Amino acid sequence: MERVITYIDGFNLYFGLRESGFRRYLWLNLVQLSTRxxxxxxxxxxxxxxxxxxxxxxxxxxxxxxxxxxxxTLSDLQIFYGKYQLNQRKCRSCGYTDRVPSEKMTDVNIAVELLSDAFQDYFDTALLISADSDLCGPIEAVLRLFPTKRVVVAFPPSRNSAELTRVASAYLRIGRAALAGSQFSDEVVKPDGYILRRPTSWR
Incomplete structure (x- = not known):
């Protein structure tokens, strides 16, 4: 069978769900979603x-x-961490300065893993869950260096990128049914017996 690895842009997915009013689907089992x-x-x-x-x-x-x-708790999932930092932003009209949060390194980390896995022949198809057009470069590199491999983009809700649509082998949109069918149980039991509960605001 054709081997697939999914690469999930966490913040892109999160804010897509938020903007779509899908807070109830934030308790998302990413392996189940990938399988669907x-x-x-x-x-x-x-x-x-x-x-x-x-x-x-x-x-x-x-x-x-x-x-x-x-x-x-998911054995078939690995988490890669970037940086979350506050950047100063100054209002041009009034001069007020505040601090705006931003996430760094996700696109770089995805690019590194995507290319590394392609070189080691770990997948036939890469499924990229994101709408970040900064990832066009690594997608084009994989398809150029490995003509038999495919990179498919799955757009989170309320997210789209014409650039990614153009360079990817194919694309799809993640719908409500896939999200609803890929939720953790309200209680997740860790190996040590500790119980994790779905946050109340995500119900």
Whole structure:
């Protein structure tokens, strides 16, 4: 069967769900979602999730920590961390300066893993869950260097990229049914017996 690895842009997926009003689907089992997105002739080999730990506010930090712990119970998923930092932004009209959060390194980390896995022949098809057009370069590189491999883009809800559509082997959109059918149980039991519960605001 055709081997598939998924590469999941965590913040792109999260904000797509938020903007679509899909908070109830944030308790998302990414291996189940990946499995739902592959075709019958394909087999999911692994899922790779790219994110960064946020620092504030405390309630969001707590929800993210619980979710990351739930993801860590999945044997077929690996988490790659970038950086989350606050950048100063100055208003041109009034001169007020505030700090805007931004996530760094996700696109670089995805590019490194995508190319590394292609060179080591770990997949036949890479399934990229993102709408970040910065990833056009590594996609084009994989397809140029390995003509028999495919890179398929899966757009999160409320996300799209004409550039990715143009360079990818194919593309699809992640719908409500796939999200609804890929939720963790309300309680996830860790190997040590500790119980993780779905955050109340994600119900």
């Amino acid at each position: 997105l592959v075709r019958p002739s394909q087999k999911l080999v692994y899922a790779k999730y790219f994110t960064a730990r946020i620092a504030n506010p405390p309630d969001k930090q707590r929800r993210q920590a619980i979710y990351l712990e739930a993801l860590s």
